[in-house]
Amino acid sequence: MVAKKYNSITEESPLNSVIKVYNELILIEKLKEKEKVSLLIHTCIDRICGNDKQPADDDQPISPTLQSIINNYISFINRVVGKELKKDQILQDLKTAGLNDEIAIVITDCIISRYQDIKRELTEKLSAISSSHLKDFDWKVNLVLASDKMNSVQENVLQLNLSINNQDNQTTNTVNSDQKLQQLLVELTKKDLDQLLATFDDINKVIQSLKVN
Numbered sequence: 001m002v003a004k005k006y007n008s009i010t011e012e013s014p015l016n017s018v019i020k021v022y023n024e025l026i027l028i029e030k031l032k033e034k035e036k037v038s039l040l041i042h043t044c045i046d047r048i049c050g051n052d053k054q055p056a057d058d059d060q061p062i063s064p065t066l067q068s069i070i071n072n073y074i075s076f077i078n079r080v081v082g083k084e085l086k087k088d089q090i091l092q093d094l095k096t097a098g099l100n101d102e103i104a105i106v107i108t109d110c111i112i113s114r115y116q117d118i119k120r121e122l123t124e125k126l127s128a129i130s131s132s133h134l135k136d137f138d139w140k141v142n143l144v145l146a147s148d149k150m151n152s153v154q155e156n157v158l159q160l161n162l163s164i165n166n167q168d169n170q171t172t173n174t175v176n177s178d179q180k181l182q183q184l185l186v187e188l189t190k191k192d193l194d195q196l197l198a199t200f201d202d203i204n205k206v207i208q209s210l211k212v213n
Helices: 016-023 025-031 036-050 064-082 088-095 103-114 115-129 190-210
Strands: 132-147 153-166 180-188
Touching: 016 025, 016 064, 025 036, 025 064, 025 103, 036 064, 036 103, 036 115, 064 088, 064 103, 064 115, 088 103, 103 115, 153 190, 180 190
Parallel strands: none
Antiparallel strands: 132 153, 153 180
């Protein structure tokens, strides 16, 4: 089976959760009416921008299916705006996902009409999670010996000395109060290091999907 090509999916091996979102975008056609589709997309954008509004009558709870559609389109909108796709590219991605032309155009027009608001919100969120950053690091490998009556074990342990520039750090554990530089010592076995690198790889994929250039 040939994989579908999307403008907003640039990773060579995208996460399964991303593929699942795109495969389910077509479910919005269950709403049928263009007005309802438009209302739902604006609801998604409201939530991205911090304005949580009910997409239907206030006395009617959101069904699990509708909530799933909302979550999927929030993810889709975050991705296409984060990658700064143009109108025709967004429209093409929706058509690739299987949506009919009429519904795809309605969704695209909604996104474009509030593009700058979405981009501003994504930029602020990315800045917020990036306030603390790694300024410098040092490392060394130690050979740890552990023994008991039965045997002895030799294991290499990586020691990382991390210098974190934490703009929001209010603790006294700092080297320079002006720069708010915090020192962290981390010890990792080979297994720990492998797990950490795998986690960093997953984090990088998520960051790239949200990145606003």
